[in-house]
Amino acid sequence: MKLALLFLCAASLLIKPGKGNGSFCYDEEDCGPKSWEDTCNKGRSQSPININSNHKILSKARKAQLYYSRDYCQNQDFILQNNGHTIQASVRADLTSTSYLQGGKDNLANKRYVFSQLHFHWGSNKDHGTEHTFNNKSYAMEGHFVHYSSEFNSFTEAVDSNEPNAVVVVGVVYALSNEDNPAFTPVLKAMSKLKKAGDSTTGTKLNLVELLPDQERFYNFQYNGSLTTPGCAEVVLWNVIGNRGRISQTQLQQFQLELDGHSKILQDNVRPAQSLNNREIRVYDTQITLSQNSHPGRGNGGILFPRRKNQGWRG
Numbered sequence: 001m002k003l004a005l006l007f008l009c010a011a012s013l014l015i016k017p018g019k020g021n022g023s024f025c026y027d028e029e030d031c032g033p034k035s036w037e038d039t040c041n042k043g044r045s046q047s048p049i050n051i052n053s054n055h056k057i058l059s060k061a062r063k064a065q066l067y068y069s070r071d072y073c074q075n076q077d078f079i080l081q082n083n084g085h086t087i088q089a090s091v092r093a094d095l096t097s098t099s100y101l102q103g104g105k106d107n108l109a110n111k112r113y114v115f116s117q118l119h120f121h122w123g124s125n126k127d128h129g130t131e132h133t134f135n136n137k138s139y140a141m142e143g144h145f146v147h148y149s150s151e152f153n154s155f156t157e158a159v160d161s162n163e164p165n166a167v168v169v170v171g172v173v174y175a176l177s178n179e180d181n182p183a184f185t186p187v188l189k190a191m192s193k194l195k196k197a198g199d200s201t202t203g204t205k206l207n208l209v210e211l212l213p214d215q216e217r218f219y220n221f222q223y224n225g226s227l228t229t230p231g232c233a234e235v236v237l238w239n240v241i242g243n244r245g246r247i248s249q250t251q252l253q254q255f256q257l258e259l260d261g262h263s264k265i266l267q268d269n270v271r272p273a274q275s276l277n278n279r280e281i282r283v284y285d286t287q288i289t290l291s292q293n294s295h296p297g298r299g300n301g302g303i304l305f306p307r308r309k310n311q312g313w314r315g
């Protein structure tokens with residue numbers, strides 16, 4: 001039962017019986033976002049949103065640290081599933097609690113967030129694949145790294161708490177590039193064994209941190225929002241990275257070979273931007289730190305993450 005639960009996506013875990021949420025989709029002529037009910041259409045803190053990222057906004061960014069635990073940065077075995085709405089990678093249950101991130105005192109309130117799963121949203125073309133948009137522009141794909149506060153025992157428990165900071169999702173936007181991004185190789189290798197909704201398999205050597213943008217510093221846009229699939233619970237402290245990751249056309253096309261729950265091509269699994277209402281978006285100039293031990297952020301375990309040099313800001 002525990003393993004079966006891992007195969008369910010964030011959204012599926014939240015299905016309320018009798019509401020028909022299990023059949024949600026992205027086609028407005030069928031079961032698309034406009035027909036999603038309850039918190040999805042009544043909530044005032046919904047996600048995704050459009051993010052304005054001009055120079056004036058970026059110049060006000062506050063310095064912040066983000067610490068990643070050792071296992072978060074190492075190759076890991078994982079489970080990959082086509083759940084009909086997305087392709088989702090979960091690290092094996094026995095390793096889950098050792099992959100986590102932690103912020104500084106003014107970023108994520110010094111709390112620890114345990115990695116739960118990573119999934120993707122992508123389009124039928126390169127300009128319609130991200131849920132979050134920057135200056136109303138969308139890109140090829142968005143990855144959602146989903147975490148729950150270590151104050152809870154599981155992702156489900158965190159969502160059920162209905163607390164606004166119970167879940168942290170790090171959103172990474174991938175723009176199309178000419179070259180393959182080798183960080184996707186483990187996912188694509190496993191995905192070649194999937195085809196239709198409900199298929200799952202195992203893979204090896206997934207390095208989560210390698211799927212972040214190449215920089216060791218990045219702009220992080222933080223705001224309070226929701227899950228982007230029904231029931232759209234408003235429990236997410238979003239951290240959308242302003243710098244782009246990359247994916248090639250060939251790699252993206254592999255995602256477009258998968259089928260959704262209606263046996264159609266799984267693509268355009270993108271909820272449109274929601275009203276910001278009067279929410280604040282906080283901008284952080286964030287330094288990534290990799291821990292050498294299992295307790296990041298406690299003053300003795302952090303080293304600067306040995307990644308490529310800053311390639312320039314791309315807000």
Ligand SMILES: [Zn+2]
Nearest residue numbers: 119121144228
């Ligand atoms: Zn998502």
